[in-house]
Amino acid sequence: MTHPSLYIKSQPVLLFNAPEYSCRIKNLFLLRIWLHPDFTCFNLGYQATSYYIRGGWVNISQHTQLLSTASKNPLQLLSAENIPYAPHHHHFEAHTDWLYFRLFFEAIPYRDQTLEMLENNLANEDDFDISNIKLTLKDGCEVVDLT
């Protein structure tokens, strides 16, 4: 695992705990957002359910994008940690299992904005889409670097 705090440069790394957002998938949780001069990191959690046999499976599209009101262009996914890219799967073993994972996107400007995460251009109800992610700079806290 590459810890985001290891990348600290001149600009501070800002951490947003429990941001406000909307998501159709009720067992997908956006837990934290890291604002870094070089990337944006999403910490996410997924709780398997009894809807699928043995909790089913998850993966993430390599084409997942981040849309920001502070950026003209969509921000591309740089890497995913602890979740495989489609078409590979992470299979749960029981419907009580869970998965914590990280998605790294291109850096976003340090300013107040609203974000949207889209897994695919053609929306599918099972996609990991998250909308109305409110990012207000004053809510962020600076990460302490002791290295």
Place this chain on the structure above:
Amino acid sequence: MGDLIRAIQSDGIRTSLSTVQKDIKIMKEPAPLGFGAPIKYSKKYSGYFYEDPNYTLKGVPLSDDELDSLKDALDAVKKIGAMRMHATFRNAVNKITATFEHESHSAQKAEVSRKTVFYDEAPRSTGADYLEVFMNAVKRNIPMSMVYYSYQKKRFQCTVVHTLFIKEFQDRWYIVAYSDKHQAVRVFGLDRVYDPVMVNIPFRITEHEAYAHFEEMYGVTPLKDLKPVATVFTAQPKRSNYLRAMPLHQTQQILKINENGSRQFAYELILTEEWLERLLSMGNSIKVEKPKWLVTLIKQRTQ
């Protein structure tokens, strides 16, 4: 150099000029890579010598008995202690052990290795990975942001914690901390924590009674009130012997000894989930009598 090689070979050790030269180089290198030996070359005698005649490789000269005791102690620390502690401590122990093994290699080479003590090596719990970062945070009074997964609620949480202290119970690590999300002091199992990171916000100093409570607690998860109550049970004779030999808690008392050897035990502690599990683990070799609500709870759990 020729004299040196001949002296080594006379001890039955096969060596070569290049090996001896490499060994001298390692001896001269400063610790921890080498031994920092003050070795100099004498042109007059065409050989090597210690500039400080009092220098010894061992630093502290130890007798064979002392070396054996040290090895036993190191084995115990390595097997029991190191797995409980964080990476820095483990590395330190490994360095000492490696040095010791290097030093004692020649003495041991003729012996047949025989294990004399078998330790219960519990698998390393995942939470131990974060021990060092939490220890740093506690020492420096720095709040931590972390993601936490509750086994009980089957839910992710994100909170900032102001850690009061770290607690170990049966090879599991916990932090006792004020949680901003809960606005109260909570216990978090480190095996359920993800990506803890120090954050630059004021540390909330909590003068909490948790310090006192943990002395009176078996485990970390209170069942009811944070007040010590008496647990009383009668144990069968064989179980009684085990409990007398190794008390479950420092408050253990024997209230009554029966003719057949069964005994009535009493404990004064805060009742916890872990205490309940411990009582249940003894099956029908004990009969819990007090408190009544605990007797009811045990009945429910065993049905």
